[in-house]
Amino acid sequence: MDNSYQRLEQFFSPRHIVVVGASTKNFWFSNAVMNSSSLGFDGTFYPVNPSAPEVAGIKAYKTIEALPDAPFDFGVVMVKAALVKDTIGRLLSLGIKNILLLTSGYAETGAQGRALQLELTQFCKENDIMLMGPNCLGFINPHSRSSVFVGGSVEGVPVPGGIAVVAQSGASSEILMSKLIGKGLGISIYSTTGNEAVLTAEDILEYLVNDADTKMITAFFEGFRDIAKLKSAAKAAASKSIPIIMVKVGRSSRGVNLASSHTGALAGDDAIIDSALRQFGIIRVDSIEEMIETASLFSRCRLPDGDGLCIYTLSGGLCGMYADLCEKYGINLPELSENTIERLKEILPEFAQPDNPLDVTGSGFQSGLDQVFDILLEENRISIIAPLCISPPGPDDIFSPRINSAFLRYSGSSKKTVVPIAFREVNAYALEFFKGLNIHVIEQPDIGFKALSHFINYAKYIRRLSS
Amino acid sequence: MDNSYQRLEQFFSPRHIVVVGASTKNFWFSNAVMNSSSLGFDGTFYPVNPSAPEVAGIKAYKTIEALPDAPFDFGVVMVKAALVKDTIGRLLSLGIKNILLLTSGYAETGAQGRALQLELTQFCKENDIMLMGPNCLGFINPHSRSSVFVGGSVEGVPVPGGIAVVAQSGASSEILMSKLIGKGLGISIYSTTGNEAVLTAEDILEYLVNDADTKMITAFFEGFRDIAKLKSAAKAAASKSIPIIMVKVGRSSRGVNLASSHTGALAGDDAIIDSALRQFGIIRVDSIEEMIETASLFSRCRLPDGDGLCIYTLSGGLCGMYADLCEKYGINLPELSENTIERLKEILPEFAQPDNPLDVTGSGFQSGLDQVFDILLEENRISIIAPLCISPPGPDDIFSPRINSAFLRYSGSSKKTVVPIAFREVNAYALEFFKGLNIHVIEQPDIGFKALSHFINYAKYIRRLSS
Numbered sequence: 016m017d018n019s020y021q022r023l024e025q026f027f028s029p030r031h032i033v034v035v036g037a038s039t040k041n042f043w044f045s046n047a048v049m050n051s052s053s054l055g056f057d058g059t060f061y062p063v064n065p066s067a068p069e070v071a072g073i074k075a076y077k078t079i080e081a082l083p084d085a086p087f088d089f090g091v092v093m094v095k096a097a098l099v100k101d102t103i104g105r106l107l108s109l110g111i112k113n114i115l116l117l118t119s120g121y122a123e124t125g126a127q128g129r130a131l132q133l134e135l136t137q138f139c140k141e142n143d144i145m146l147m148g149p150n151c152l153g154f155i156n157p158h159s160r161s162s163v164f165v166g167g168s169v170e171g172v173p174v175p176g177g178i179a180v181v182a183q184s185g186a187s188s189e190i191l192m193s194k195l196i197g198k199g200l201g202i203s204i205y206s207t208t209g210n211e212a213v214l215t216a217e218d219i220l221e222y223l224v225n226d227a228d229t230k231m232i233t234a235f236f237e238g239f240r241d242i243a244k245l246k247s248a249a250k251a252a253a254s255k256s257i258p259i260i261m262v263k264v265g266r267s268s269r270g271v272n273l274a275s276s277h278t279g280a281l282a283g284d285d286a287i288i289d290s291a292l293r294q295f296g297i298i299r300v301d302s303i304e305e306m307i308e309t310a311s312l313f314s315r316c317r318l319p320d321g322d323g324l325c326i327y328t329l330s331g332g333l334c335g336m337y338a339d340l341c342e343k344y345g346i347n348l349p350e351l352s353e354n355t356i357e358r359l360k361e362i363l364p365e366f367a368q369p370d371n372p373l374d375v376t377g378s379g380f381q382s383g384l385d386q387v388f389d390i391l392l393e394e395n396r397i398s399i400i401a402p403l404c405i406s407p408p409g410p411d412d413i414f415s416p417r418i419n420s421a422f423l424r425y426s427g428s429s430k431k432t433v434v435p436i437a438f439r440e441v442n443a444y445a446l447e448f449f450k451g452l453n454i455h456v457i458e459q460p461d462i463g464f465k466a467l468s469h470f471i472n473y474a475k476y477i478r479r480l481s482s
Numbered sequence: 483m484d485n486s487y488q489r490l491e492q493f494f495s496p497r498h499i500v501v502v503g504a505s506t507k508n509f510w511f512s513n514a515v516m517n518s519s520s521l522g523f524d525g526t527f528y529p530v531n532p533s534a535p536e537v538a539g540i541k542a543y544k545t546i547e548a549l550p551d552a553p554f555d556f557g558v559v560m561v562k563a564a565l566v567k568d569t570i571g572r573l574l575s576l577g578i579k580n581i582l583l584l585t586s587g588y589a590e591t592g593a594q595g596r597a598l599q600l601e602l603t604q605f606c607k608e609n610d611i612m613l614m615g616p617n618c619l620g621f622i623n624p625h626s627r628s629s630v631f632v633g634g635s636v637e638g639v640p641v642p643g644g645i646a647v648v649a650q651s652g653a654s655s656e657i658l659m660s661k662l663i664g665k666g667l668g669i670s671i672y673s674t675t676g677n678e679a680v681l682t683a684e685d686i687l688e689y690l691v692n693d694a695d696t697k698m699i700t701a702f703f704e705g706f707r708d709i710a711k712l713k714s715a716a717k718a719a720a721s722k723s724i725p726i727i728m729v730k731v732g733r734s735s736r737g738v739n740l741a742s743s744h745t746g747a748l749a750g751d752d753a754i755i756d757s758a759l760r761q762f763g764i765i766r767v768d769s770i771e772e773m774i775e776t777a778s779l780f781s782r783c784r785l786p787d788g789d790g791l792c793i794y795t796l797s798g799g800l801c802g803m804y805a806d807l808c809e810k811y812g813i814n815l816p817e818l819s820e821n822t823i824e825r826l827k828e829i830l831p832e833f834a835q836p837d838n839p840l841d842v843t844g845s846g847f848q849s850g851l852d853q854v855f856d857i858l859l860e861e862n863r864i865s866i867i868a869p870l871c872i873s874p875p876g877p878d879d880i881f882s883p884r885i886n887s888a889f890l891r892y893s894g895s896s897k898k899t900v901v902p903i904a905f906r907e908v909n910a911y912a913l914e915f916f917k918g919l920n921i922h923v924i925e926q927p928d929i930g931f932k933a934l935s936h937f938i939n940y941a942k943y944i945r946r947l948s949s
Contacts, residue, residue, distance in 0.1 A: 119844075123798075124833040170875075170907055184799020186844070186905070193907050237802055264802030267809030301807060302928035331590075332651020335704055335731030340768060342734030366591040377586075377653070408637075438653070440637055440660050443910070461769035461929070 023222040026113045026145050027204055028159035029089030030058035033111065035079060035102050036094035036118075037062030037070045043093055043117060043165040045071040047153070050164045053172045054157060061085065079105040089113045091153070091163050096120040096131060099149075100138055107142055114139075115163050116148035122210050123150055136212045144213070151209025152185035155192075157202050158228050164205070169193055176201010177230030178310055179223040181216050183208050183237045187262070187303065191233065194307045199450035200314055203228040217244040220259070224251045231313050233306055234261045242291070249295035253480055256318070258473055260298045260309050263288060296476045298469045308459075308466035312434065315455035318474040319432040321398035323349040324467070325391050327373035327384075328403045328436065334372035337401075337436070340460055344468035348372065349396040358390045375403070388421035392431055399471070404435030404456055406445035427454065434467060436460065490689040493580045493612050494671055495626035496556030497525035500578065502546060502569050503561035503585075504529030504537045510560055510584060510632040512538040517622065517631045520639045525628060528552065546572040556580045558620070558630050563587040563598060566616075567605055574609055581606075582630050583615035589677050590617055603679045611680070618676025619652035622659075624669050625695050631672070636660055643668010644697030645777055646690040648683050650675050650704045654729070654770065658700065661774045666917035667781055670695040684711040687726070691718045698780050700773055701728045709758070716762035720947055723785070725940055727765045727776050730755060763943045765936045775926075775933035779901065782922035785941040786899040788865030790816040791934070792858050793839035794851075795870045795903065801839035804868075804903070807927055811935035815839065816863040825857045842870070855888035859898055866938070871902030871923055873912035894921065901934060903927065 037044035037060075044062060048071045051060070061082055064075040076082050079102070090106040092099055096118050103114055121132040132149070139146045147153065155162040157175040166185055170193040178200050182188030185207045192205055203226060208216045216236060221244055223229045232252065239245055252259050266285050292299050300306045324346055326337050341348050348371045351359070359369040364378045375387060384403070391400050402422045405415035416423075422433050436457040441449070449456050457463030504511035504527075511529060515538045518527075528549055531542040543549050546569070557573040559566060563585050570581055588599040599616070606613045614620070622629040624642040633652055637660040645667050649655030652674045659672055670693060675683045683703060688711055690696045699719065706712055719726050733752050759766050767773045791813055793804050808815050815838045818826070826836040829850045834843045842854060851870070858867050869889045872882035883890075889900050903924040908916070916923050924930030 120833060128833075168906060182799070184797055184802075186795075186797030187799035187803065190800075190905065197907055235799060237799055262803060264799060264806060266806040301810065302803065302926070304926045304928060328653075330651055330653030332649070332654035332702060332704055332731060333657075335651075336654065336729060336769065339731060339733040343768065366587060366595075438657065439635060440664055459769070459771045459929075461771060462926075 020222060020225050022145060023218070024226075025088070026147075027154060027156045027206075028161050029113065029163060030161065031061070031085050031087045032058060032089045032091060032163060033061045033063060033079070033082060033087055033106060033109070034091040034093070035063045035106070036092060037064050037075065038093070039067060039070055042167055046165045046167045047091070047163055048073065050155060050166075050169070051162045054155070054160045054162055056160050056162065058161060059085070061087070079109065082109070087111050089115070089163065091115045091117065093117040093165075096128075096149075100135060103138070103144065103146075107144065112142070112144050114144055114146045115151075115153050116146055116212070117151065117153070117165055118148070119150040121149045121212065132210060132212050139213045146213040147206070148209045149212060151207040152189070154204065154206040155202070156204050158204075166207075169196070171196035173202040173205065175203070175228070177203055177228060178314065179203045179226070179229040179232045180205040180234075181208065181219045181223065181232065182206070182235035183211070183216055184235055185209070187235050191235065191303050191306065194303060195233075195310065198307055198311050200310060203230070211240060215240045215244075217241040217248065220245065220248040221251075224248050224255065224257060229257065231257060231310060232259045233310055234259060236261060236263045237265065239288075246291075246295055249297050253296045253477065256477055258298060258313050259296070260300055260306050260313075260469070261292065262300055262303065262306060263292065266301075296473070296480075298473060300469070305462055305465060308462050309469050311455045312466050312470045313473075315453055316434060316470070317432050318477065319398040319471060320474075320478075322347045322471055322475060323397035324399040324401060324471070325349075325351070325371050325373065325394065325397040326401040326436065327375055327387055327391070329375055329377055329438065331374045334370075334374045337372050337460060337464070340464040344464050346464060346468050346471060351394060352396055355390055355394045359387065362386045362390075371397075382417075384418055384421040385424070392429060397431065399432040399434060399467075400429075401434045401436050401457070401467075404437050406437045406439040406441045406456075407448055408439070408442060409444050423452070426452070436463070487689060487692050489612060490685070491693075492555070493614075494621060494623045494673075495628050496580065496630060497628065498528070498552050498554045499525060499556045499558060499630060500528045500530060500546070500549060500554050500573060500576070501558040501560070502530045502573070503559060504531050504542065505560070506534060506537055509634055513632045513634045514558070514620070514630055515540065517633075517636070518629045521622070521624060521627045521629055523627050523629065526552070528554070546576065549576070554578050556582070556630065558582045558584065560584040560632075563595075563616075567602065570605070570611065570613075574611065579609070579611050581611055581613045582618075582620050583613055583679070584618065584620070584632055585615070586617040588616045588679065599677060599679050606680045613680040614673070615676045616679060618674040619656070621671065621673040622669070623671050625671075633674075636663070638663035640669040640672065642670070642695070644670055644695060645781065646670045646693070646696040646699045647672040647701075648675065648686045648690065648699065649673070649702035650678070650683055651702055652676070654702050658702065658770050658773065661770060662700075662777065665774055665778050667777060670697070678707060682707045682711075684708040684715065687712065687715040688718075691715050691722065691724060696724065698724060698777060699726045700777055701726060703728060703730045704732065706755075713758075713762055716764050720763045720944065723944055725765060725780050726763075727767060727773050727780075727936070728759065729767055729770065729773060730759065733768075763940070763947075765940060767936070772929055772932060775929050776936050778922045779933050779937045780940075782920055783901060783937070784899050785944065786865040786938060787941075787945075789814045789938055789942065790864035791866045791868060791938070792816075792818070792861065792864040793868040793903065794842055794854055794858070795839060796842055796844055796905065798841045801837075801841045804839050804927060804931070807931040811931050813931060813935050813938060818861060819863055822857055822861045826854065829853045829857075838864075849884075851885055851888040852891070859896060864898065866899040866901060866934075867896075868901045868903050868924070868934075871904050873904045873906040873908045873923075874915055875906070875909060876911050890919070893919075903930065
């Protein structure tokens with residue numbers, strides 16, 4: 016089968032879409048229409064329904080043969096499993112070789128379903144049909160403003176950006192998408208693969224690495240079907256510094272069983288998988304929230320040129336807690352050099368004892384943080400600074416700008432990587448404020464430092480590759 | 483020194499408060515006044531200031547001797563360290579034996595400061611003075627509507643409730659307080675102890691265990707001063723099922739150093755401390771967010787009568803991820819009994835394969851969840867149910883009530899412990915909705931399951947104690 020970049024590029028940008036089985040009985044078709052129109056889709060849906068004259072407000076056709084003459088480039092199939100092969104055959108006779116199959120009842124249901132799916136795979140390969148599914152939700156391509164996505168749980172509209180999402184599980188990826196959108200992060204392509212009768216998540220990964228819009232890949236895997244392709248895609252990604260952040264279900268034996276039964280993929284021995292992923296430079300995370308935190312960090316911060324982190328904050332208690340979390344996640348907090356300590360002593364209150372993490376003290380933080388930051392910028396032992404950041408509670412706050420100016424002055428162009436840590440709750444105003452400046456702020460130190468450790472380790476991996 | 487319950491009860495409910503060193507140069511006094519008035523404090527502040535006729539809008543007195551005749555019951559001291567002893571002596575001559583000392587420059591600054599602090603301790607003990615501080619922020623007592631709290635970073639006003647906060651670190655506890663308030667959790671007493679020249683965090687713990695309002699204690703420790711008292715307080719707490727949830731800084735060697743320098747407490751060897759805390763039944767957490775999640779769970783859910791958890795959700799991918807997180811945190815997901823599986827098969831779609839976690843499938847979740855929940859209520863192998871919960875995006879949503887009725891029908895009185903897991907973002911409306919029902923909802927599965935493991939282990943600890 017032709018699985019080339021061009022072919023998938025075309026697959027992900029449909030314009031004239033036949034939808035067979037479009038029904039008013041479930042929300043799939045109306046979701047697809049709404050999801051597309053919110054993107055500004057300028058193509059056309061052609062629903063096929065044996066009885067309804069229109070579905071979701073769009074004129075419907077009784078049969079595939081009754082469709083008007085049009086340059087069809089995509090077919091969405093949601094008829095019941097027994098009718099699928101015949102339907103795909105009819106679409107093929109219209110020249111449609113790109114298919115999204117939503118129907119379930121295949122490998123996820125047992126032996127009979129597996130046989131049915133195998134037959135489907137065979138049929139598609141023989142006829143050069145590129146098929147996504149069965150048992151998936153489709154995809155969204157914000158850059159081409161096209162989508163065939165039937166899920167109803169993605170909150171907000173994805174804006175075009177650099178983060179690709181590929182997931183075997185539909186619902187999990189909808190949570191992921193909602194959180195990415197909420198975090199103000201842009202999407203290149205969002206794709207769910209389901210049972211992967213033809214197109215696998217590894218195929219999509221390979222494509223995404225070559226996609227000019229994709230700068231980072233987030234992936235939700237339940238099992239792998241092609242370790243060799245995973246490895247080569249990961250290698251290509253690393254060579255372009257495209258991080259792959261992955262939830263791979265199946266750490267627990269129960270997780271393995273569930274993964275197998277859900278999409279029929281091979282979940283495998285987790286220890287082996289874990290070490291393979293590490294070797295491939297893939298960042299494995301335990302949860303969607305860890306994925307989001309990591310993705311935001313990668314999107315908004317420059318990769319550091321070394322491992323050393325220096326934190327400064329206004330309280331000894333926080334310094335201690337941060338130090339413990341850094342140890343938990345293996346983050347290096349180098350001792351500051353004599354020279355830096357001397358310079359800090361000059362500007363901090365007499366009773367401050369400069370260390371790393373640096374307690375600027377409750378008096379010291381009121382002024383002089385610009386100088387603290389500048390001194391740390393010149394400390395060779397560190398590559399990353401995590402400054403105290405006061406979340407602005409509203410537009411009229413005069414206190415937070417004074418504290419935050421220390422790093423905001425550089426507006427992302429300082430010579431070290433900067434990852435501020437919020438003091439005070441990050442309310443809706445502050446969230447929008449930080450989004451507007453496109454800066455990543457650690458709100459929750461535990462997950463924040465875990466993500467930072469991924470970031471630091473990835474930078475190390477890339478430096479090693481290129482040395 | 484008289485350190486009895488009655489004495490501390492009086493300490494935490496001041497009404498006629500002399501504030502020596504009340505100044506317009508810093509925000510301490512004005513913060514104290516604002517914090518008190520927001521609670522509805524009906525007592526009086528008497529600021530002493532050698533030059534200003536009033537401070538923060540309140541009439542000031544030039545000297546302690548110039549104060550009017552009044553039933554003073556509390557002194558707040560914020561003069562510089564050199565003047566402290568003399569000031570406390572003068573307050574003593576007014577009959578004031580309860581003192582909050584805010585001044586820093588003691589044990590946290592080195593040998594000289596340590597000597598000064600020792601002298602202070604001596605003086606207080608000789609004169610039966612109960613002193614909180616130095617180098618702390620004071621306390622808030624929402625039940626007695628009184629406070630001498632000079633911090634400016636607690637967001638929102640604490641409502642009276644069952645959660646006590648005791649912290650050696652001021653700033654860290656302000657973050658903790660803001661998050662408790664934001665989460666809708668009520669406070670019994672919030673107290674910061676600083677350098678602990680006289681009153682230690684262990685003293686406060688001991689008091690809180692006997693305080694009728696306190697149902698749970700959250701504690702931020704940098705070091706211990708009295709392990710024997712900690713142990714006896716923990717034992718008394720366990721006998722009353724009052725959980726103690728603690729951040730103890732100093733897991734890392736750097737954390738140990740920082741803790742010592744910050745308040746001068748002994749941080750100690752972490753492995754020993756960790757095992758001692760476990761033995762005492764104290765729940766040790768790594769971060770403030772983990773503490774909040776755990777506190778909310780304890781506040782809002784009944785302790786389970788066994789270990790087994792059953793989760794149900796709408797996606798196999800989520801089931802796998804949840805199973806992995808449960809394994810990570812040692813949570814037991816028992817296999818369901820034959821009978822339960824049969825009963826579930828009857829009501830779920832044909833292709834569903836009942837397991838634990840239970841994937842009710844994308845079709846199955848649309849209806850029948852009431853029955854799913856009821857079947858699980860009768861499963862003897864489990865004591866806790868984590869049902870799928872759809873966050874309502876707004877008041878007009880008709881979808882979420884249908885899904886959530888499964889557990890909301892019982893309004894907290896079901897015979898098993900119920901810990902719903904949110905699908906969809908928990909927006910401001912949903913947050914208030916859940917708060918209004920006083921239910922704990924897991925928003926972030928990683929930290930959510932970690933907190934749940936604390937909860938389950940604590941219940942086991944209590945069961946073992948009482949058997």
